Amino acid sequence: MTQSLSQEFDALAKYGALKVDLPDEITANLSPKIELRPYQRTALERWLFYIDKYDGRPKAPHLLFHMATGSGKTVLMAALILDLYRRGYRNFLFFVNSGQIIEKTKENFLNPASAKHLFAPMVRIDDKSVDIRAVDTFDAVNKEAINIHFTSMQGLHKRMTEPKENSVTIEDFRDYKVVMISDEAHHLNAETKKTLSVVEAEEKASWEGTVAEIFRQHPENMLLEFTATVDLSHEAIRAKYHDKILYDYSLRQFREDGYSKDIELRQADLPPEARMMQAMVLSQYRRKVAEAHGLHCKPVILMKSKTIKESADNEAAFGAMVAGLSGDALDALRAASGGDETLSRAFAYIMDERGLSGPDFARELQGDFGREKVVNVNNPTDLERRQIQLNALEERDNEIRVIFAVDKLNEGWDVLNLFDIVRLYDTRDGKANKVGKTTMAEAQLIGRGARYFPFMAPDQPEAAREKRKYDNAMDNPLRILEELHYHCSHNPKYIQDIRNALRETGMLDETARTVRLRLKDGFKQTSLYAGEYVWMNDRKKNPRDGVAGLDAYKIEGRFTYPSLMTGRVTEASAFGGGQLTLKPSSKEPVSRDFKLADFGRAILSFAMDANDFFHFTSLRTYFPQLASASQFVTSDAYLGGVTVSVRGLPDDLAHLAARQKLDITQYVLHEIESGVKRESVEYIGTKDFKPYPIKDRFTDKVLKLRIEGETGLSWAESNVPGLDQIDLSGKDWHAYEDSYGTDQEKHFIKYMHDQEARLRDIYDDFYLLRNEKAVKLYDFDTGRAFEPDFVLFLRKKGQEESTILQLFIEPKGDQLRPKDDWKQDFLAQVKVQARLETVFRGRDYTILGLPFFNETGQANIDFKAAFEIEALGA
Structure with a gap:
């Protein structure tokens, strides 16, 4: 084919x-x-x-x-x-x-x-x-x-x-x-x-x-x-859509790109009512974590039943359970949850950190999960009536917390704040390792519920609202807002079925693993970790101080109108009191240049008024030195210096109608707007670097990693040649106990091992730290965020004042070079443009960026040459 x-x-x-x-x-x-x-x-x-x-x-x-x-x-x-x-x-x-x-x-x-x-x-x-x-x-x-x-x-x-x-x-x-x-x-x-x-x-x-x-x-x-x-596995459908x-x-790519919640399968050997209570506690935990971080999130639970009658019975049981909830019942649930890390964390946060007693917690749950905040959607007529309400579950004035359903929400339900799905039945239709129809429908429902709940992370203000932020910080409290919990009974065969279904749909990554990246105890006891600093810059709104005209945005002021003046125009516009028809001419078309300002203030003002971008308050955002709208129209630095070439018949060009002048003006303004927006930069990175205690930035981490090539493999599992000859745990200069990075990162650590003797001749000590969300830099020109893979600290010998060099290092595979070359350019600028208090608390600090490291090719030559000069003083 x-x-x-x-x-x-x-x-x-x-x-x-x-x-x-x-x-x-x-x-x-x-x-x-x-x-x-x-x-x-x-x-x-x-x-x-x-x-x-x-x-x-x-x-x-x-x-x-x-x-x-x-x-x-x-x-x-x-x-x-x-x-x-x-x-x-x-x-x-x-x-x-x-x-x-x-x-x-x-x-x-x-x-x-x-x-x-x-x-x-x-x-x-x-x-x-x-x-x-x-x-x-x-x-x-x-x-x-x-x-x-x-x-x-x-x-x-x-x-x-x-x-x-x-x-x-x-x-x-x-x-x-x-x-x-x-x-x-x-x-x-x-x-x-x-x-x-x-x-x-x-x-x-x-x-x-x-x-x-x-x-x-x-x-x-x-x-x-x-x-x-x-269903592209079906031959006829595949042929139809070829x-x-x-x-x-695909859903798999969508998840890998970070646009979905992560799915956690929670199986409990408990009756349905106890599973509903667990989900309610976890839902409230999410709400409290969000509130503590200044976020509005009203988590929703979906209670899934097999039949309409069972759904109604389960709804009644839930209502009775909530109405009769007591502190003793919650204490009992907590006591029974000792082996459940997530639920134990929820109880510890609510009842210990927040100091909420069992009876008070019970009363709070009764208020938040009362009957008026529960809805059953199994009646088709009622469901159609509730569509708008169910489509706005995230709204502040929508207080629904629990939905009871059978299969009415399997399609077309756009909900972002669904965090718990509770399966209240215990049957399976999988046979001979094949996913059954019901199980696949459940997996598709999970996929619908896994839509990400967008939020601004207080500790990552520049991170995308709509993408996961804590794959590399699984122990961060806000990680709970990036997970969908699917609660079901303890049934190993069903769990295998639903895993297979989720794998088929792309929502479950069997290659993912959770690892703990620990700093070595010896490193935590060093004076560098306890008392020294890592230097970082910040970003700020671009003040556009140097913008004094269109040329600042690479707009040269000459435009060509793409439409030919045909010689026949009927005009009825705001600028004329009647209609004018120009007759065709037998002459050949020519091009003529017009100064835009010569079209008159009325034309230019009308065109600018019709486009919000050219209102004065908007223009001042991009041109802060602009004093007035009149200056924008008349000054040679702005529209006064703009010319436009128009092609048409000589007689037509000599007698342009107001409608034509307006069309030409609107075209030029559109081109200017596009050019300004294309070249404009909202943020810039500051050149002043500030110190932050190393012990506050570099800590033990819990990471969720996809095994992809070398990424996700430990040092001992690595297939990179020669690593098995290096006992990384015994290298005090490698601050973390293990390495789960890419092949290039592991090659770089091996390179550092090979330089150990030379470095010890020059420095009292040196430490290499893997950067997992600890250090973030901002490109000077555009404010783009950049997290270099490693920070190398070098402390020189024989100095009256301790001299500490801080080097940013980024190993980079060839396949990532084209889109990431700006990072290498920025690293080169750090040495020249970065400003810091060079002598700070009795220490002399220098920060540097090195070219990308790559095990082969020119990149490796450039890196080694720079490392010889900057680190080894050769």
């Missing part, structure tokens, strides 16, 4: 052929709360290449975005709607498998007051305001609006087969080009999986057949499908 579409684009991406700046029509019109993630940008880059440059694109594209649960497919849908609008599409058909999802989808697309609204408060495309509205039919809709018809697959099929007045019909799709957007699109393959009779194949009056029939009605229709779970999967972003 030939390369699939996804494989073709993977190959193009490898050589950088897909990289492009996303259009402002997309980025400026999404909600200000939305910052596109790298993989979402990748999906959009592929889309733009496919639409604009891909030779194999059919006139009516049918594409699938196969993307992980929780990866923000609806954000991508919104971005594509904006891009398709600028390409002339106005009508969109959005359909999903289940009607119960429709209301929350409308809320996300249409309600600006919703916390999950997808669009900017005012959508502007081609400098016009664009409405987004729901419609029942595409007949007589607003031709300048984004018109969306929301429906379920069942409802769509019924409308096509049983048409009614004032509803969308098959004729709508003959008369108007429509973009069809299918969420949870794997349901469209119901018939693809089946072997049909000749009659069935001809009629095919099915959901899949209905969608295909609509798609064929207009030559410019599009069908865009989105799902996380298309040339349609534009982007494949």
Whole structure:
């Protein structure tokens, strides 16, 4: 079989052929709360290449975005709607498998007051305001609006087969080009999986057949499908999507990139009520940890039953348990949890550190988990009514803490603060090591619950809100906000089943291991550890002190308007009192330069007023020396020095209409805005370095590591040649007991071992410390954070004042060099530009950065040369 579409684009991406700046029509019109993630940008880059440059694109594209649960497919849908609008599409058909999802989808697309609204408060495309509205039919809709018809697959099929007045019909799709957007699109393959009779194949009056029939009605229709779970193991489905999967972003990659919670399977040989109580205690523990760190988090528990009757019984049992909860019951649960590290930590934090007595804790739980904060969603009618409430569980005024369900929330549930799923039954359907249908559905529900709860980490203010932050600090209290606990009974066979299912879906990494990285006792007793300092810089808002004009952002002031003046323009604008039609001329087109300022203050002011970026308060952010909006318009350093080349017929260029001048001005302003935003830097790294006690920064760590090549393997397990000849535990200069780093990190430690004798001739002592979130530096030019892999401390001999050198060292594999070269450039700047109090508390400090270490090639030559000079004084 030939390369699939996804494989073709993977190959193009490898050589950088897909990289492009996303259009402002997309980025400026999404909600200000939305910052596109790298993989979402990748999906959009592929889309733009496919639409604009891909030779194999059919006139009516049918594409699938196969993307992980929780990866923000609806954000991508919104971005594509904006891009398709600028390409002339106005009508969109959005359909999903289940009607119960429709209301929350409308809320996300249409309600600006919703916390999950997808669009900017005012959508502007081609400098016009664009409405987004729901419609029942595409007949007589607003031709300048984004018109969306929301429906379920069942409802769509019924409308096509049983048409009614004032509803969308098959004729709508003959008369108007429509973009069809299918969420949870794997349901469209119901018939693809089946072997049909000749009659069935001809009629095919099915959901899949209905969608295909609509798609064929207009030559410019599009069908865009989105799902996380298309069954590509099925031969017919794999063949169907061979040339349609534009982007494949798996749940496994999503988890490895840090965008999901980690899953912890908790099995307890306890009855359902006791498991519910455990989950309640852990949920409250999460809430208290978040509050202690200034974070708002209201954790939610899902109680999963097998049948509706059992769910109702379990809800009643939970209510009775909470109502009768006592301090004695909690004390008993704590006493029985001695072997449960997580639950013991929760009780210790709440009752010991926070000083909450058993009776007070019981009363608190009764208030937080009372009946009014519990909901059962097994009634379909009730569930549809509650969709918006269930889609806003993170909101401060939404007090739901517990949800009882059977299987009504398996799809379309976008919840971020679900941290506990309690399985209240003990059956399994796995056979002969094969995952059963029910177990796979449970794994998919776990994947939905594993959506990450975004938060700003107080100790990592620059870390991404939406990514895990504590894989390398498993003992940090906030790690509990990065885990989803799946509570089930003690059943080893079921645990194996659910592990297999999670492994298949990509949510469980069997190569992950938790390790303890301990500082050697001998190092902890040294004077360097007890009394010396590590020097680091900080970052601050870019003051833009040197910005005095457009050239500071590499904007040269000359532009070329891309549109040819045709000679026929009808004008009816804010700048004219009537209409003017210019007749064509037989003369050849020429180019003419115009000073933008010559178009007049009225034109320039109108264009600037229509764009928030050019309002004075916004301009002052990027141009702090700007005194007034008038200066921006008239000064040669700003718009006064801008010229634009326009090509057209001589007579037309001599008599540009106000509408044309406005279009040209808006184009130039758009180019300036894009250039400023592209070159602007929000933060810079300070050049003043400050001291921090080594003992406060470097501590014992608990890490979660993926075994990938050498990474995650201990020194004794390493396959790097020659390491077995080095007893790392006996090397006092290596501060930590072990090394779990990459092959290059281990090669570097071996290099240090080979230099030991020479270093001891020069220094009283030297210590190499692996940097696990202990030291963070900030690039001087852009403020980007950088955590060098190692810090080497060298203390010189024979000095009246102890002289301490601090070297930042980064071993780097060749595959990471291109995107990380800025780090090497920054390390080179440290020696020259870093400022510190060189004599501090009787010590003379020097800080240096060295070139990347790599065992082979030029990188190794550069590193060794620098090490000889800076460390060995050669």
